[in-house]
Amino acid sequence: xxxxxxxxxxxxxxxxxxxxxxxxxxxxxxxxxxxxxxxxxxxxxxxxxxxxxxxxxxxxxxxxxxxxxxxxxxxxxxxxxxxxxxxxxxxxxxxxxxxxxxxxxxxxxxxxxxxxxxxxxxxxxxxxxxxxxxxxxxxxxxxxxxxxxxxxxxxxxxxxxxxxxxxxxxxxxxxxxxxxxxxxxxxxxxxxxxxxxxxxxxxxxxxxxxxxxxxxxxxxxxxxxxxxxxxxxxxxxxxxxxxxxxxxxxxxxxxxxxxxxxxxxxxxxxxxxxxxxxxxxxxx
Amino acid sequence: xxxxxxxxxxxxxxxxxxxxxxxxxxxxxxxxxxxxxxxxxxxxxxxxxxxxxxxxxxxxxxxxxxxxxxxxxxxxxxxxxxxxxxxxxxxxxxxxxxxxxxxxxxxxxxxxxxxxxxxxxxxxxxxxxxxxxxxxxxxxxxxxxxxxxxxxxxxxxxxxxxxxxxxxxxxxxxxxxxxxxxxxxxxxxxxxxxxxxxxxxxxxxxxxxxxxxxxxxxxxxxxxxxxxxxxxxxxxxxxxxxxxxxxxxxxxxxxxxxxxxxxxxxxxxxxxxxxxxxxxxxxxxxxxxxxxxxxxxxxxxxxxxxxxxxxxxxxxxxxxxxxxxxxxxxxxxxxxxxxxxxxxxxxxxxxxxxxxxxxxxxxxxxxxxxxxxxxxxxxx
Ligand SMILES: Cc1ncc(C[n+]2csc(CCOP(=O)(O)OP(=O)(O)O)c2C)c(N)n1
Ligand code: SF4
Ligand SMILES: [Mg+2]
Numbered sequence: 001x002x003x004x005x006x007x008x009x010x011x012x013x014x015x016x017x018x019x020x021x022x023x024x025x026x027x028x029x030x031x032x033x034x035x036x037x038x039x040x041x042x043x044x045x046x047x048x049x050x051x052x053x054x055x056x057x058x059x060x061x062x063x064x065x066x067x068x069x070x071x072x073x074x075x076x077x078x079x080x081x082x083x084x085x086x087x088x089x090x091x092x093x094x095x096x097x098x099x100x101x102x103x104x105x106x107x108x109x110x111x112x113x114x115x116x117x118x119x120x121x122x123x124x125x126x127x128x129x130x131x132x133x134x135x136x137x138x139x140x141x142x143x144x145x146x147x148x149x150x151x152x153x154x155x156x157x158x159x160x161x162x163x164x165x166x167x168x169x170x171x172x173x174x175x176x177x178x179x180x181x182x183x184x185x186x187x188x189x190x191x192x193x194x195x196x197x198x199x200x201x202x203x204x205x206x207x208x209x210x211x212x213x214x215x216x217x218x219x220x221x222x223x224x225x226x227x228x229x230x231x232x233x234x235x236x237x238x239x240x241x242x243x244x245x246x247x248x249x250x251x252x253x254x255x256x257x258x259x260x261x262x263x264x265x266x267x268x269x270x271x272x273x274x275x276x277x278x279x280x281x282x283x284x
Numbered sequence: 285x286x287x288x289x290x291x292x293x294x295x296x297x298x299x300x301x302x303x304x305x306x307x308x309x310x311x312x313x314x315x316x317x318x319x320x321x322x323x324x325x326x327x328x329x330x331x332x333x334x335x336x337x338x339x340x341x342x343x344x345x346x347x348x349x350x351x352x353x354x355x356x357x358x359x360x361x362x363x364x365x366x367x368x369x370x371x372x373x374x375x376x377x378x379x380x381x382x383x384x385x386x387x388x389x390x391x392x393x394x395x396x397x398x399x400x401x402x403x404x405x406x407x408x409x410x411x412x413x414x415x416x417x418x419x420x421x422x423x424x425x426x427x428x429x430x431x432x433x434x435x436x437x438x439x440x441x442x443x444x445x446x447x448x449x450x451x452x453x454x455x456x457x458x459x460x461x462x463x464x465x466x467x468x469x470x471x472x473x474x475x476x477x478x479x480x481x482x483x484x485x486x487x488x489x490x491x492x493x494x495x496x497x498x499x500x501x502x503x504x505x506x507x508x509x510x511x512x513x514x515x516x517x518x519x520x521x522x523x524x525x526x527x528x529x530x531x532x533x534x535x536x537x538x539x540x541x542x543x544x545x546x547x548x549x550x551x552x553x554x555x556x557x558x559x560x561x562x563x564x565x566x567x568x569x570x571x572x573x574x575x576x577x578x579x580x581x582x583x584x585x586x587x588x589x590x591x592x593x594x595x596x597x598x599x600x601x602x603x604x605x606x607x608x609x610x611x612x613x614x615x616x617x618x619x620x621x622x623x624x625x626x627x628x629x630x631x632x633x634x635x636x637x638x639x640x641x642x643x644x645x646x647x648x649x650x651x652x653x654x655x656x657x658x659x660x661x662x663x664x
Contacts, residue, residue: 013513016522047509048507063513063515063524063525066511068506068512069511069513070353070356070514071514072349072352072379072516073375073376076345079341079349079353080349080352080353082349083311083313083350083354083355084353084354085353086311086337086354087353087355087358087359088357088358108343109345112341269335272329272333273333
């Protein structure tokens with residue numbers, strides 16, 4: 001596996017002013033690093049990767065890395081990515097999006113991208129909070145937890161992102177945490193290789209906002225929690241529902257092959273062109 | 285090659301769709317809305333037959349996002365909408381202004397605000413087209429005054445977007461959008477097509493926002509080997525976010541400079557009977573038709589009236605009016621809104637001539653006779 005210094009040399013932008021904007025202990029950097037390791041393991045050409053994001057702490061990931069990078073508006077990374085992918089189907093398009101970005105303001109785009117099954121890999125950095133704006137509750141903040149806009153406890157029920165995207169039609173769904181770095185690399189690798197719309201939900205920690213207001217301890221404590229609640233799908237399949245209460249099932253949760261959008265559009269082009277040629281032939 | 289124009293009986297919306305194809309648009313993303321839907325339907329048929337791409341998105345926010353993505357991928361792109369959809373596009377329109385992404389929005393206006401009068405003519409979006417997205421930004425807005433112009437202005441809109449790396453809005457009204465007329469469409473070989481300037485330096489030297497002498501920076505497409513960053517944050521010449529006051533100023537000022545440099549070229553204006561005119565009608569879009577007909581009647585009855593027809597609304601072609609101010613006594617601005625271009629005219633006129641407005645916001649048009657009557661009243 002590529003060493004850290006090689007990783008930095010090969011994939012980080014040398015002309016970008018560091019340091020990055022993330023807080024000490026934040027999980028976002030770990031996810032980005034392992035995404036790069038997955039890309040390296042697949043030996044993909046940097047010119048053929050487009051890395052698209054929305055707005056939020058998560059949305060800042062692309063600017064640091066040496067790909068074709070596009071930092072869009074809040075919630076809209078997927079429709080930008082959809083246009084780009086359709087215009088340049090040869091590109092590998094990856095999207096980084098936060099829980100709020102993906103499932104609140106961008107929720108409609110998310111379900112429709114799933115439904116279309118367009119060949120894009122979406123990594124959802126789920127830290128249960130709006131990190132960038134200082135810790136307001138998001139659609140994944142657990143019921144009863146606190147945030148700066150629900151100091152007395154969240155009365156809304158959270159989305160289960162993996163179930164949501166599966167129901168919406170994604171053809172690859174994986175979930176892991178920022179603690180399980182090898183599994184993270186592995187799932188991102190498979191998601192990139194998957195032909196169709198793939199979603200990788202990564203449970204991660206925001207020690208600064210969610211962690212502090214909910215007294216979750218340090219970043220290390222939050223990582224330990226991720227280690228404890230995660231149950232690999234192979235094990236979970238053999239456990240009864242009672243045992244699984246409060247656990248998070250990780251691994252590749254679902255994978256299937258269905259016609260991909262760009263490929264289907266190519267057949268539309270073929271049909272439309274042969275129709276046109278026939279009509280031109282007739283009119284001659 | 286066929287060099288002859290073809291004559292066809294078509295709608296303004298159809299003419300805009302034909303213009304898009306003639307200009308080389310190969311990507312459309314949209315969401316249906318009256319009175320613009322025909323543009324989406326026609327392009328859904330025609331684009332794939334030409335090897336291009338059509339996608340119906342989940343809403344207008346997604347539609348403009350998708351065309352921005354496709355433009356960054358190197359395509360010439362366009363979307364079409366009406367008021368409610370145009371409102372939804374505003375945030376990403378600002379993204380395209382700041383990130384300097386070429387694109388065209390055809391907004392076939394309906395009566396507003398809100399759902400308003402979906403099938404009635406209106407010119408209520410003139411100021412929204414100018415200032416609808418937040419923050420200081422320049423914008424290019426063209427307003428066709430005939431079905432034939434719907435074709436030619438859409439071609440021009442695509443060309444301006446590419447040349448200036450800026451969004452361009454074709455602001456049509458329902459009168460032009462749904463009017464049928466026999467128009468001559470030039471063959472594709474006769475159409476001037478402008479392509480954005482691509483970088484020709486080695487990728488290591490490429491700075492995506494370093495402006496050339498024209499004021500516009502060369503634009504690389506994603507996938508062409510010029511890996512770079514595109515963001516809606518204020519950025520430096522490398523495209524990276526910045527909070528440095530000098531870099532921020534250069535970014536925002538630069539947006540204005542490129543449009544200022546192209547000002548004359550961007551201003552499409554026609555003059556009818558203006559040489560000896562003492563009274564002017566200033567009109568655009570569907571109101572040009574009423575104004576022109578009124579003008580004929582007024583000239584027949586010996587009144588020295590002329591027409592300044594604005595094809596470009598933004599940047600506002602102030603010289604079009606300024607050059608005639610010494611000879612003008614009165615100016616009438618008929619509009620299907622409460623007086624949006626009227627305010628620009630007032631500003632440029634600066635108290636010299638008598639400026640009057642004639643407005644209608646009930647879903648009907650202003651007739652030639654009403655214009656004749658108002659002008660006669662003004663002259664007296
Ligand atoms: C249209 C719009 N509304 C609100 C905001 C403010 N805003 C910026 S980031 C953000 C929340 C981000 O949360 P999430 O997507 O979970 O990302 P995180 O910061 O947690 O990584 C909000 C509300 C914005 N930028 N744009
Ligand atoms: S606020 Fe939270 S999510 Fe954002 S950088 Fe800090 S720790 Fe990370
Ligand atoms: Mg979050």
